[in-house]
Amino acid sequence: MSGLFYHLNRQMLVAVIPVKELSRGKARLKPLLSAQERHLLCKTMLEDVLAVVTTSPLLDRVLVITSDAEAAVCARQYGAEIIGEVRQVRQSRSVEAAAAICRESGAEAMLTIPLDVPRIRANDLDRIVEHGSVPRGIVLVPSRNALGTNALLARPPEAIPFRFGYDSFQAHRREAEAKGLPCAVCELPNLGLDIDEVDDLRCFIAQPGKTRTDRLLHRLGIGERLGIETGV
Template identity: 40%
Template sequence: MIIAAVPVKDLENAKQRLVSILTPAERGELVRAMLRDVLKALATAAPDLVWVVTREPAVAAIARTLGAEPLTEAENRGHTAAVAFAQAEASSRGASVFLTVPGDVPRVTADELTQLVAAAIPGKPVFVPSRSGHGTNGVALAPPDTMTLRFGEPSFKNHLAAARRLGLTPRVLDLPGLALDIDAPDDLVTLLDQDTSTETGQLLHRWLNTSGQTEVRSRLASIAANPRPTGPLR
């Protein structure tokens, strides 16, 4: 059995690095759009179970609508704790493969997710780096308790080192859709440049082109005209 887990924070605390350009309501709308894009890709890739790890009712409702199962945390303790919670639950259910991706990678494709799952074999955990090369945007473990995962920069390098210390042979997949997580203003510009097909891309273009979103449009246009280097991510 293959189980995928997508941790999602409370909406009111989501995307703090975007507070300079998006209001709380806009950030919430962005998070919901990104999650729907990720869950649609997972639905097409068709693991046996997809969990959304959350304590947010609105997020749980989105999960159910798109065929995923909410896995409810008692409290929001961060990305690492959410993944560990899902890993333990996957092990208890006898899963053969555990896959985790974040909810903020709207350009991930079903083909990329299928590649990630297919690469996972016992003794060889699979990691997908973020666009910066510092974060970890995808992991596949066979079985789920192969190793402990700890997120937070520079988690990609740390995961490879931790796997080797355990005598494992980590594998790395470079998957461009999964690599692009939307954390900082420049990530929004990259998405605008690359994407009109996802719900998230369409949302950003609608903000740019709708007269009712004049303030958002001007902020995004300003960032696009003056991009800043993207820093380390997950």
């Protein structure tokens, strides 16, 4: 392994991306996107995240935990490993299962990243790891509304119970406090902008980028549907 994390800490860092069935994703976008469009959006966002995470020299392994065959094929194409599950009951439960595997494999830290942050960049990973250089602790990256958790670095992997869902950012902070662990907050605009609701799409399109997701939304005419002029 090479990179800043190795030279400073010489510890194993594993990334985990939980992915539920692509056809079930982004239900809150139903007012704007068809089922086929939501499916395609989920797959495209996953590709954007994988393209960055699987090429980071900071990460020893990238694990995708999913029951979706298409997502698994996509992940393997980028060099990620698959943790199979029958069905994602809750994101937290999936991450807990991945954390146990990380611990058993000797990982000292686990970085959980959702599939719906397609603007993620390599320097975002650098910032998270720099914030999480303590022997034990948590790093949280909040969503733009400070309710969700858009990345979580846990050292060790099972340092806290996971509380993904509504207001997970504060829930994770409380869990770290209850365990007596330091909890660093790392605000990153690229990771803060997830795509979960129609208003998220407005914000995303209003700040044009060069991702696969940007190109997909442009091709589908989502900006026009929302009354936003785009220059992608």
